[in-house]
Amino acid sequence: MIVEMTATALITFGAPPTWGTSAEARFVAKQIEEVRRQLQSSYTLGLDRRIFDDLCSAADTAREPDWDGYGAEPVSQEAFTLAYRFAESLPLGTPSPAITAEPDGQLAFEWYRSPHRTLSVSVSPEGDLHYSALLGPNKAYGTEVFFGEPPRAILDLIRRVHSA
Amino acid sequence: MSTTGQLPPVSADEPLARFVTVGSWVRADKTMRQDAFIPPKDLNLSVTRHIRLSQEQFWIIGQAVANARRHTTLFGSADLVVFAVAKSGLRVEPAPIPGNPQHAHITGWPLDKPAQKNIAQELAAASTFVPLPGDTHP
Secondary structure (H helix, E strand, O other): HHHHHHHHHHHHOOOOOOOOOOHHHHHHHHHHHHHHHHHHHOOOOOOOEEEEEEHHHHHOOOOOOOOOOOOOOOOHHHHHHHHHHHHHHHOOOOOOOEEEEEOOOEEEEEEEEOOOEEEEEEEOOOOOOEEEEEEOOOOEEEEEEEEOOOOOOOOOHHHHHOOO | OOOOOOOOOOOOOOEEEEOOOOOOHHHOOOEOHHHOOOOOOOEEEEEEEEEOOHHHHHHHHHHHHHHHHOOOOOOOEEEEEEEHHHOOOOOOEEEOOOEEEEEEEEEOOOOOOOHHHHHHHHHHOOOOEEEEEOOOOO
C-alpha cells in the first residue's frame, strides 16, 4: 500500500525539484529516490528498461569517429553519463523516448507522435539540454541546464507532444 | 555517365537527396528523424542534386558516399525539394566534388544548437525516405 501511494505520487509529472534542507527532508527524499529507482526497474510501472538498453545501443553505434560517414564525432563518456542521468531523472509514467546519437557526439531523446508533433532533447557533455519541438503549426526550442531534475519546460513539451 | 558538364543553377522545385547512412535516422513508420539533417561542425550539410542522374547513377553515388571514409551502410535517401530548404531560411549551394558533380551543401545554418535542431526537424518533416532498391533495412 505504501509503495502504491508512493508510486501514484511519483507518476505525476514534475516532482518537486527540491526536497527541503532538513535532515528529515533529505532522508525522505533519499527514500523516495530509492523507491523510484526500484519502480523504474519494474516492467509494469515507470520507464521501460529498454530506454537504458537503447541508450547503450545508441552510444555504442557512435563510439568511433566518423560513425555516420559524414565526419560525425563520437559520443564521449561525459555525454553518455549525463544522458543516462537524464533518462534516470524522467518521472515515472513518462512516455518512452527513442534515443539516437547526433553528429556532434550528443545523445538525443525523441518523443514522437507525427513528423509535425515531435520533441527532441539533446544532452550535451556540459550538462545543457538543447530541445526543439514541432507542435503542429507552432514550434518551441531553447536550452535548459540539467541539474539532476528534468526541467519543467521539457516535461510540459513531452505532455504537449503526447496530448490529443 | 552524362552527369558532368555545366549544371543549371539550383531551382526552387529541384529535388535533393541526403543519403541515409545510419539506420536510426529512419523511424519505424519510415519517416525521417531530425538526426539526418543536423549539420556538421562546418555547417555545410552534404546533399546530392538529382538533376541529370539516372536512378542507377544516383545510387552508385550513394554507395560511394557510404563507402567514402568509413564503410557505413547505405539505407536509402531522404529526399526533399529546395523550396523546403529555402522556407527554413537556408540556402543550397552547388559544391561539386570528384565523382559527384551533383554534390551540394545546405548552408546558412544558425550557430546555436536548438535552432539547428528546429530546422532539422522541419527538413525531416518535409522529406521523404526512399529506401535503397531491393534493401530490407532499416
